[in-house]
Amino acid sequence: MIEVQQITKRYGQHTALDRVSFSVAKGEVLAFLGPNGAGKTTTMRILTCFMPATEGTARVAGFDCADQPLEVKRRIGYLPETPPVYQELTVTEYLQFVGRLRGLSGKILTASMQREVERLGLGTVQHRLIGNLSRGYRQRVGLAQALLHDPPILILDEPTVGLDPKQILEIRELIKNLAGSHSVILSTHILPEATAVCQRVVIISGGRIVAEDTPEQLSARLRQSEKISLTLKSPAADTDSRLKSVQGVQNVFTSGAPGTFLLECELGRDVREEVARLAVTSGWGLLELKAISMTLEDVFLQLTRHEEGLAPDAVTAAAEPASQPA
Numbered sequence: 001m002i003e004v005q006q007i008t009k010r011y012g013q014h015t016a017l018d019r020v021s022f023s024v025a026k027g028e029v030l031a032f033l034g035p036n037g038a039g040k041t042t043t044m045r046i047l048t049c050f051m052p053a054t055e056g057t058a059r060v061a062g063f064d065c066a067d068q069p070l071e072v073k074r075r076i077g078y079l080p081e082t083p084p085v086y087q088e089l090t091v092t093e094y095l096q097f098v099g100r101l102r103g104l105s106g107k108i109l110t111a112s113m114q115r116e117v118e119r120l121g122l123g124t125v126q127h128r129l130i131g132n133l134s135r136g137y138r139q140r141v142g143l144a145q146a147l148l149h150d151p152p153i154l155i156l157d158e159p160t161v162g163l164d165p166k167q168i169l170e171i172r173e174l175i176k177n178l179a180g181s182h183s184v185i186l187s188t189h190i191l192p193e194a195t196a197v198c199q200r201v202v203i204i205s206g207g208r209i210v211a212e213d214t215p216e217q218l219s220a221r222l223r224q225s226e227k228i229s230l231t232l233k234s235p236a237a238d239t240d241s242r243l244k245s246v247q248g249v250q251n252v253f254t255s256g257a258p259g260t261f262l263l264e265c266e267l268g269r270d271v272r273e274e275v276a277r278l279a280v281t282s283g284w285g286l287l288e289l290k291a292i293s294m295t296l297e298d299v300f301l302q303l304t305r306h307e308e309g310l311a312p313d314a315v316t317a318a319a320e321p322a323s324q325p326a
């Protein structure tokens with residue numbers, strides 16, 4: 001449904017997007033996860049034909065965003081970062097206005113408005129001026145606007161910003177219900193948001209894609225299966241197997257550095273004391289023993305810490321065991 005190939009966006013000297021490629025299948029919900037200034041909004045503006053990419057191509061439902069913007073816009077519902085609502089209109093007046101712009105009229109317009117007012121819980125505020133609504137309700141009106149013409153593709157720029165926890169859950173539920181029948185891209189800088197509603201997460205930082213994975217895979221890194229790093233001066237041939245026989249140790253990996261072992265342990269079990277005893281009594285020359293915990297936040301922060309010159313690939317590699325189980 002959405003096909004982005006090598007798009008680059010430059011603002012003068014500044015490169016906001018650097019050869020970004022990804023795709024979204026029909027019915028899929030994709031999260032665009034990244035810190036402030038990563039390029040999320042820029043990507044969405046290109047996809048919604050608000051501005052062209054400097055290089056590369058973006059296609060939506062088979063139409064080129066630069067060459068066939070009308071066809072693209074017809075199939076997209078877009079919730080921009082700042083909801084495009086008119087303060088001086090009531091909710092109903094505004095939705096009527098948007099609906100007409102979208103070519104809806106008569107009974108179809110009325111039915112579409114009813115559907116969205118109901119779906120977004122706007123019943124109690126529909127006759128109030130948008131300017132007098134709370135931020136969360138304005139956000140809901142923005143979502144109603146995006147959904148009104150029942151587009152097959154939704155592009156939602158930080159859809160839950162400004163909502164209270166209950167509303168956040170409701171909107172997430174709504175997005176989950178759209179999955180299957182709609183293709184959705186939502187941007188967020190909140191990890192749980194990405195993992196809660198999406199089938200795939202693209203992590204973007206400094207205009208580049210630094211990781212792409214399923215929430216399950218990302219959570220697997222989050223799972224914090226306790227890991228221990230052990231460095232020995234003179235390991236023996238049977239060190240691997242003997243470490244593995246320590247109760248609570250599930251896997252032993254040998255990492256790149258000589259004499260260094262990575263132990264994957266049962267959650268909540270601290271095997272350090274036992275491992276230290278084994279190393280000392282076996283005469284392996286214990287140099288270092290430390291617990292490593294890698295939360296999804298750690299992974300995310302490291303992946304997006306580009307300013308400090310950290311190569312993303314090195315981080316991904318560091319987060320994974322260096323070799324197959326011994």
Ligand SMILES: Nc1ncnc2c1ncn2[C@@H]1O[C@H](COP(=O)(O)OP(=O)(O)OP(=O)(O)O)[C@@H](O)[C@H]1O
Nearest residue numbers: 011014016034035036037038039040041042043189
């Ligand atoms: N119109 C513009 N002119 C110049 N630079 C811009 C313009 N719009 C965005 N940028 C720059 O492009 C980069 C990406 O911005 P973008 O708004 O896409 O980030 P974002 O991921 O949406 O961030 P946020 O989480 O803060 O919304 C930033 O460095 C930003 O300063």
Ligand SMILES: [Mg+2]
Nearest residue numbers: 040041042081
């Ligand atoms: Mg943004």
